[in-house]
Amino acid sequence: MNTSVLRIGIAGITGRVGRLLMEEITSRDNAVLSGGTSLSKDIHDIPDSVQIFSDIASLVEKSDVIIDFTNATATETHAKALNNSKTAWILGTTGISESVQKLIKETAKTIPIVQAANFSxxxxxxxxxxxxxxxxxxxxxxxxxxxxxxxxxxxxxxxxxxxxxxxxxxxxxxxxxxxxxxxxxxxxxxxxxxxxxxxxxxxxxxxxxxxxxxxxxxxxxxxxxxxxFDRRIFAKGAVRSAFWCINKPAGLYDMNHVLGLDPVK
Structure with missing residues (x-):
């Protein structure tokens, strides 16, 4: 994987955090926004140069990392699309059911996943x-x-x-x-x-x-x-996690790992 310029895709790019993620990614010289998915038709302030994908699987193919702050109803679909891919997953969605969490753990056997309820x-x-x-x-x-x-x-x-x-x-x-x-x-x-x-x-x-x-x-x-005070703290933490997880082995990680702290036992 070429990590000199990281291809980052945003699931839910038109959401509140999604728009901040877009700003954070495009402000970096070592990252490129590979596109995003959106259920909303409100894309008036999304630059024409940003590709909007109709499904997560297409975005996964174009990305080294997917950052996902979408609704819990989409998490199962996203896990299935990312499973056995070569794309890492930064997951900040909350309200996930027990059964879908089990699917996330299974997916983490094939790709690195950083999951956190809060990326601050x-x-x-x-x-x-x-x-x-x-x-x-x-x-x-x-x-x-x-x-x-x-x-x-x-x-x-x-x-x-x-x-x-x-x-x-x-x-x-x-x-x-x-x-x-x-x-x-x-x-x-x-x-x-x-x-x-x-x-x-x-x-x-x-x-x-x-x-x-x-x-x-x-x-x-x-x-x-x-x-x-500002949702940007979540976007900054998620982008930091995206760079951290590249070339990490498959597994389920959290922000303790990203910050270089021993996991709580």
């Missing part, structure tokens, strides 16, 4: 810090709550990033998140379970993304907070 370096570090806090602070003494806020157009809740932080806390406490998560409490819930990990989701305005992991005991409160 800051969020990656916040998630690691949440793990360390959860590992050090006993669950029967420190309640863990996660609060996330996003723009009104976001379609999934809790956010993928909030769930990733929750998974990190659950991993540190050696429990299954699905068995301890309390999402959107309502009505007469009874006293809080000592091992619960709570999630609250707020939606409004055009907030890019805010996440807080909160640990509360009888005598103190510890809050880890990350606020994204």
């Amino acid at each position: 370096p800051g969020v990656t570090l916040i998630t690691r810090l949440a793990f360390e806090l959860a590992k050090a602070l006993p669950a029967d003494q420190y309640d863990a709550e996660i609060v996330e806020t996003h723009h009104r157009q976001k379609v999934d809740a809790p956010s993928g990033t909030a769930l990733a932080i929750g998974e990190s806390i659950a991993k540190a406490r050696k429990v299954d998140l699905g068995s301890v998560a309390e999402i959107g409490r309502k009505g007469f819930t009874g006293a809080r379970k000592k091992d619960a990990i709570g999630f609250s989701s707020l939606r409004g305005g055009q907030i890019v993304g805010e996440h807080s992991a909160i640990f509360l005991s009888d005598v103190e409160e510890i809050v880890l907070t990350h606020k994204a």
Whole structure:
């Protein structure tokens, strides 16, 4: 593979992050935008020189890497198109079902995939810090709550990033998140379970993304907070991941690998 000029394709090029990805890629001397896919007909500000493909398979053939921030309903199709290809996959789509996640893992046996709920370096570090806090602070003494806020157009809740932080806390406490998560409490819930990990989701305005992991005991409160002011941070992280994964062996990677950090165990 010629890595002197990296051919990067964008799945969902007309989306909010897709347009930022286009700017990031075209601003680099060592990358070329191989094209994009879009379900939207709103391509008025996409340069005529950018090829829009009607299907992902055609874009895969023209690309060394695909960056994908599309809807979870498209992920299965994308995984099948990328499987056994020579094209790496940077996947930032959230809300993916368990069955499709299994397909992603199978695809990672044939190509390198960098999958992250959030491509911000800051969020990656916040998630690691949440793990360390959860590992050090006993669950029967420190309640863990996660609060996330996003723009009104976001379609999934809790956010993928909030769930990733929750998974990190659950991993540190050696429990299954699905068995301890309390999402959107309502009505007469009874006293809080000592091992619960709570999630609250707020939606409004055009907030890019805010996440807080909160640990509360009888005598103190510890809050880890990350606020994204510009979606460009996600585009920058994804493009960084695209360059990182070239010539890596097939496998499923995350932002810890990209940042040169040991995976959380």
